[in-house]
Each structure stands twice: as structure tokens, then as C-alpha cells.
Amino acid sequence: MSRTDLLDREVARAMSELSAAAKRGLGDPALAELVVIRASQLNHCAFCLDMHLAIARDHGVSRRQLDLLSAWEEAGDVYDERERAALALTEAVTVLTGGTRASASGGGFVPDAVYERAAEHFDAPRLAHLVALITAINSWNRVMVARRVPPGGRTP
Known part of the structure; x- marks a missing residue:
């Protein structure tokens, strides 16, 4: 059972709309799911x-x-270069420990090489939607993990 069933409907609606808009803008439903699954693996959701x-x-x-x-990085040709670029960006945005400019609190930035690799495979609008999708699923992961909503559990 979840810690709480409470999630404001307006907040849930806004998060759902962000997720849907990001997926539409990315224009590749299969890739979108790979991205959200990888982020969810990293966040244990x-x-x-x-x-x-x-x-x-x-x-x-x-x-x-x-x-x-x-283990996508070790999976050979199971993922194409575009998928690999999206997955690398997903990991960098989700974990935020890479990059060359570490903050005083020990955090980090998305490494330039990872971002540039993604930019080689996605035009500016699609790249913006990819980043939005990664951000949206990370928000959903945190909401669901914090509430301890189990698989198949009730959604807001």
C-alpha cells in the first residue's frame, strides 16, 4: 500500500500533460519508452x-x-546510435554526477560530450522534447517512489 493516496489532481494533470507533450514532440514512441524505462531503472521505480x-x-x-x-552500453548492436545517444543523455540527466563543473555540494552537470552526442542525432526541437521527457519521468519516479506506490498500484 502507498504511504498516501494524495496527489493533487491539478499537479497530476500538469505532469501528465508534460509527459504527453514531450513524447509527442520526440515523435518516436518506442524510443520514448526506452528512455522512460531506463530512467525508471536508475530511480528504482x-x-x-x-x-x-x-x-x-x-x-x-x-x-x-x-x-x-x-546493460545497453555493453549490448553491442542491440541499440542503434540514436538510441545509444538518447540513453546516455537519459543517464546523465537522471544521475547528474558527470561533467566537468562540480558544484560545492558535490553535484554535477550533464557532460558536454553526452549532450553533443545527442545533438548529433536529434534536431533542436526533438532534443528539447527528449530532455523534457527525461525530466518528466524523473519527476514521476520521485513522486511514485516517495509514495511507495507498488507495481499495478493505484495512480493519482
Whole structure:
């Protein structure tokens, strides 16, 4: 059972609209699901993993890609260069420990090389939508993990 069932409807609606707009703008539903699943793996969000694995299958993401996603860097040609660039950016934005300019609190920035690699595969609008999608799923992960909503649990 979740810690609380309370999530303001207006907040949930805004987060859902952000997620949907980012996915539409990215224009690749299968890639969008790979991105949200990878972020959810990093954030240990079982609820989001359960939901987005099912959606990914519906969008035709292969079982092999889903099975190897946590080790995508070592998976050879299972992921193309565009997918690899998106997954690298997903990890950098989700974890925020890379980069060359560390803050006094020990945080970091998205490394320039990772961002530039993504920019080689996505035009400016799609790259903006990709960053928005990564940001949105990280927000959802944090909301669901903080509330301890289990897989298949009630959503706001």
C-alpha cells in the first residue's frame, strides 16, 4: 500500500500533460519508452517500470531490447546510435554526477560530450522534447517512489 493516496489532481494533470507533450514532440514512441524505462531503472521505480514495460511492448519494442536495457552500453548492436545517444543523455540527466563543473555540494552537470552526442542525432526541437521527457519521468519516479506506490498500484 502507498504511504498516501494524495496527489493533487491539478499537479497530476500538469505532469501528465508534460509527459504527453514531450513524447509527442520526440515523435518516436518506442524510443520514448526506452528512455522512460531506463530512467525508471536508475530511480528504482517499480510502478513506472511495470507500466512502461507494458507500453513499450505495445509500441513494438523488442524483448531483447527490454531485456538488455540495464546493460545497453555493453549490448553491442542491440541499440542503434540514436538510441545509444538518447540513453546516455537519459543517464546523465537522471544521475547528474558527470561533467566537468562540480558544484560545492558535490553535484554535477550533464557532460558536454553526452549532450553533443545527442545533438548529433536529434534536431533542436526533438532534443528539447527528449530532455523534457527525461525530466518528466524523473519527476514521476520521485513522486511514485516517495509514495511507495507498488507495481499495478493505484495512480493519482
